Amino acid sequence: MSHSAHAMQLQVFSPSAIVVDRHVSRLVAEAPTGSFGILPRHSDGAAALASGLLMYTEPDSSQENYLAIDGGILVKCADAVMVSSPDVVSGQSIEAMEKVITERFMARDEQARLTRSALARLEAGTLRRFQQIEGWPQ
Numbered sequence: 001m002s003h004s005a006h007a008m009q010l011q012v013f014s015p016s017a018i019v020v021d022r023h024v025s026r027l028v029a030e031a032p033t034g035s036f037g038i039l040p041r042h043s044d045g046a047a048a049l050a051s052g053l054l055m056y057t058e059p060d061s062s063q064e065n066y067l068a069i070d071g072g073i074l075v076k077c078a079d080a081v082m083v084s085s086p087d088v089v090s091g092q093s094i095e096a097m098e099k100v101i102t103e104r105f106m107a108r109d110e111q112a113r114l115t116r117s118a119l120a121r122l123e124a125g126t127l128r129r130f131q132q133i134e135g136w137p138q
Helices: 094-132
Strands: 008-014 017-024 026-031 034-038 045-057 064-077 080-084 088-091
Touching (some): 088 094
Antiparallel strands (some): 026 045
16 A cells, blocks of 8 residues: 555654654644544645644554644645644654643743733733823823
8 A cells, every 4th residue: 555545645844853854644623613634535625723632544554653833834735734823743642742732832821811811911000100290191
């Protein structure tokens, strides 16, 4: 069996590297609305990805390979599947990848939420100070 007959070319990009560039026979990813699978000859399309697992299987193998991705975008065009994510970690253990998602990506989401909250308080305080300046419209 040739790779091109029953495979797709998967490329996964992070800002600093090509993390994966190989033939795969199936792929499962997570979108904000739930998980979905892609097989060779599926329709072309694009999807936003949620932070979570991306699983792929190589042709002639039952070994599942896992990537922890911090959101991103997936585009399937013909036999090519391209994924771009701001942070990608590879591994063969689903447990290890779930730990990365929980400890690294979710902690970053919480830190971003706290930062946005602090900025909102700072902006509100600055506006109150401007309003206290004589002549500032109330």
